[in-house]
Amino acid sequence: MNCKWIIAFIFLGLAWFVFQVVQFLGLTKELKIHGIEKCRKINIENPAEDIIAYKNLAIGATSDIINLFLKHNSLPLVTPGYLFAVDPAKNLYYRIKTYNFNTQYAFNPHGITIFNDKLYVLSHSFNKGGERIFVFSLSFTTEIEAEFVKSIEIDQNHGLYNSLIFVDEEQFFLTQWSAFADPPEGRDFSFSSEIKRIWGIFSPSGTVKRCKVDGEKANCQEIMKGYMPNGIEIIGNKMFIAESIEKKVKVYEIKENFDLEFKDEVQLEYSPDNLRAYNGDIYTTGNFRSVDIITLTDALNSNKPLPMIPGIAGRIYLKGTKWVTQNLLTEDILSFPTSCIITNNTFLLTGIIENHILACTLDS
Ligand SMILES: *[C@@H]1O[C@H](CO)[C@@H](O)[C@H](O)[C@H]1NC(C)=O
Numbered sequence: 001m002n003c004k005w006i007i008a009f010i011f012l013g014l015a016w017f018v019f020q021v022v023q024f025l026g027l028t029k030e031l032k033i034h035g036i037e038k039c040r041k042i043n044i045e046n047p048a049e050d051i052i053a054y055k056n057l058a059i060g061a062t063s064d065i066i067n068l069f070l071k072h073n074s075l076p077l078v079t080p081g082y083l084f085a086v087d088p089a090k091n092l093y094y095r096i097k098t099y100n101f102n103t104q105y106a107f108n109p110h111g112i113t114i115f116n117d118k119l120y121v122l123s124h125s126f127n128k129g130g131e132r133i134f135v136f137s138l139s140f141t142t143e144i145e146a147e148f149v150k151s152i153e154i155d156q157n158h159g160l161y162n163s164l165i166f167v168d169e170e171q172f173f174l175t176q177w178s179a180f181a182d183p184p185e186g187r188d189f190s191f192s193s194e195i196k197r198i199w200g201i202f203s204p205s206g207t208v209k210r211c212k213v214d215g216e217k218a219n220c221q222e223i224m225k226g227y228m229p230n231g232i233e234i235i236g237n238k239m240f241i242a243e244s245i246e247k248k249v250k251v252y253e254i255k256e257n258f259d260l261e262f263k264d265e266v267q268l269e270y271s272p273d274n275l276r277a278y279n280g281d282i283y284t285t286g287n288f289r290s291v292d293i294i295t296l297t298d299a300l301n302s303n304k305p306l307p308m309i310p311g312i313a314g315r316i317y318l319k320g321t322k323w324v325t326q327n328l329l330t331e332d333i334l335s336f337p338t339s340c341i342i343t344n345n346t347f348l349l350t351g352i353i354e355n356h357i358l359a360c361t362l363d364s
Helices: 003-025 065-070 191-202 291-301
Strands: 039-043 048-054 057-062 083-087 092-095 097-099 109-115 118-124 131-140 144-155 161-168 171-176 206-214 217-226 229-235 238-243 248-254 260-267 271-278 281-287 311-319 322-331 337-343 346-351 356-361
Touching (some): 048 083, 065 291, 118 161, 161 271, 171 217, 171 229, 229 281, 260 322, 311 337, 311 346
Parallel strands (some): 144 217, 229 271, 271 337
Antiparallel strands (some): 048 057, 057 083, 118 131, 131 144, 171 206, 229 238, 238 248, 281 311, 311 322, 337 346, 346 356
């Protein structure tokens, strides 16, 4: 082959790579704020990665995500999380009274889910419990209260898991958002770890696992690989999985033996994080530009002022036979949004940086 052609080929390859990186980071994307006129902030003391609707209210679980995931070796600085409730109709926030919690474990919540009036909280308990699920039985009289039932150990892969969803009392699905488990000191931002994480972005190093509860232990098997499987949700016999790197929500059919069969996927403009079902549709939110996360971790690790990380929230719904999406709002008033729900006709969004949630009144 002629040398000229080889050079042209290499050049094209490089150009393609640069294009992919620019696309992935969102370097050329322009933010157009919309849909936030009817949003207000409700203070929640500490950030919460996930919230869920419960009896016209919202339940959330706070955790010190900055020291857990965004700063170098900061596990010793992590403050414990707790459960809280928000009543959007009254702009009311309170910590949920929690009984009988086993204090030998650290409580650093990530994804949460409710099944049969039990709240399941995925926690990065590190040297005090590993990756673990805390199970609470919920009750409601004048306030929501939570009684600790038991905990379920997944494994010792610190920091690995994002979300879980139960298909029956004994079986659940789990997503692994992080490419590599964190060391016992917390997240490591050394050069070699960063290179490993960047590699993880370009190779499917996340997983979806199917797990069976056996007393206080979960037995999990990997059923699927992905780039960054994140939120997970069920409507009827359909399973939805957010893929944050590909910016997609994928739709699977749940077979009788709980195998998943791929059916459809929806391309989004943003990186979806947690998924929530409401009225037969899926709601999700996530970051508008991936490059903002690099700017954020850099600011946190060099004590610079934190940048605002804008996000988009949207609805995913069935149009004819195809799942499609519609953006509900594009916002720059809640940094790094990760979860959204609808409760009592209010759209609530939570994020991992700020001590408030957004409550947006829905039309109709
Ligand atoms: C739902 O919201 C409406 C109006 O904001 C309020 O009057 C009502 O009490 C709320 N319902 C419940 C069950 O909280």
